[in-house]
Amino acid sequence: MNANRPGLRELKKRRTRTAISEAAIELFLDHGFNQVSVARVAEAAEVSKRTLFAYFPAKEDLVVHRLADHETELARVVRARPSGTDPLTAVRDNFLRGLRERDPFTGLNDHPQTLRLLRMILDAPQLVARMERFKAGAERALTEALRDTADAPELTARLAAVQIVAVHWALADDNARRLAHGESADARREGAAADAEHAFALLENGLRTIGSTGQGHRSTTR
Amino acid sequence: MNANRPGLRELKKRRTRTAISEAAIELFLDHGFNQVSVARVAEAAEVSKRTLFAYFPAKEDLVVHRLADHETELARVVRARPSGTDPLTAVRDNFLRGLRERDPFTGLNDHPQTLRLLRMILDAPQLVARMERFKAGAERALTEALRDTADAPELTARLAAVQIVAVHWALADDNARRLAHGESADARREGAAADAEHAFALLENGLRTIGSTGQGHRSTTR
C-alpha cells in the first residue's frame, strides 16, 4: 500500500531528497558546515526551507544520513557469520577485510572526496557529536544481535557489544584522523592491520595483562 | 593575581553563578528542560541573558556543569591506586565501593532529588547527548592515566580506556534507568553488585567465552 511501486509521487520525493542532499554536501564541502545556512542549502536545491526540514529533521542529517547504514553493520556481520564462528572473530575478520579493501568504515580510505568529507565532519563539532550517537545505535543493534545469535544473556550481550563497538570505533577513528592529518592510506596500511590485530587480541584476552604498576610485560622500575 | 583570595569580585561571580544554576535547575525540574527557555532562567536569576551565557556557554551546561567532576574520576582512581594494584582492579573496587555508598555515579542513588534530576535528563535528548560527550572526555583522561601509570603504549592505553569507560558507563546507565523506572535502590543493590562483578570479570578475561554459535557456556542447539 505504501511505496510498493515507485509511482510518480515516490519518484519525485526521492529525486527531491537526493537533490537537497547533494546541494547540501557540495556547499558544505566548499565552505564548511557551519558557514552554510540551511536557508542557503534550500535555495540551492530550489526548495523551501520548510520542505528541506520535511526531508531532513535537522541540519546534521543532511550529512550523516549517508552513513546511516553503517549503524547496523556490526550487527549484520555478527548475525551473518558462519556457524561455528564466534562473534568476535567475525567482527575482526570483517574489519581486516575492510582495511584491505579500503572500506571507508575502517577510516582507511583516502580518496580525495572521502577525505574532504572527513575533514569537514571533524571540523564541525555538531557533526562529531552526531557521529557519537551512531555509536549508541550500533551498540543497541549489536546487543540484540549477540543476544539472538550468541545465546548470551542480556547484560552479557550488552557489555560485549559496548566493548566491541568502542574498540571498533577507536580503531576507525585513529585511522581516519591520521589520514585527515596527511598520512597516506598506503603508508598507514600495515600499521592499521597490526593495530587491529592487537586491539582484537586485547578484546579477546581481556585487560588482565594491563599493568599493575611495575608488573606489566615491560615494567618501569619505580 | 587571579582568584588567589576571594575578593569581592570573585565572590560576586561565584554567587551569581550559583544563583543562575539553581534557578535553572529548579525551573527545569519543575517544568522540564525543553519547556523552559534560557530567557526565563535569566529572568528568574535576575540576570541578563547575555550574562547567563557568559557563565554557561550553552543551555545544557546549566545542568551538566555539576557532573563535570566525574569526567576525570576514573582517571583519578587509576592514578591514585596503591602500587601493585592493576588499574582494572582499582576501577572495580571503586565501583563496588560506590555501589555500597550509593554514589550517584554508579547510578544507584534513589534520593528523590537525584531521581528527579535523572528523569529530567533522560527526558531531554540534548542532555543525554551531552552526557555522551562526557564519555569522550573520560576516555581521554583515562587513556593518559593508563599511559602514565601502567606503562602501556599509547594505543593499548586508549583501547583499554575505551573498554573500561564503556563498561563502566553501561553499568551505571543500567542502574540509573532501572531506578528511573521505579525500581528501588535497595532492591537493586545486590543485583547491581553481581552485575558489576560479572562485567569486570568479562573485561578482565576477555570476550573469548562469548558464543560461537552453539558453543557457548549454555549453547542452543540450532
Next chain:
DNA sequence: GAATATTTCTGCACCTGGTATACATTTGCC
C-alpha cells in the same frame, strides 16, 4: 476525463539558543 480526496510544498510568522556591538556599572587599586 472531470471531480474529489490526499499528499506535498510553500510562504509567512514565530520561537529559541546564541552572538555582536556599544554602552553603563562595578570593582580593584593607587
Next chain:
DNA sequence: GGCAAATGTATACCAGGTGCAGAAATATTC
C-alpha cells in the same frame, strides 16, 4: 577620589526549527 579593567546590560541580530493556512501537485473514483 579617580582611573583602568572587568562585568553587566540593552538591543538588535542571526540561524535552526516549528506551526499554520493555503496553494499546487498527485492519486483515486466515478
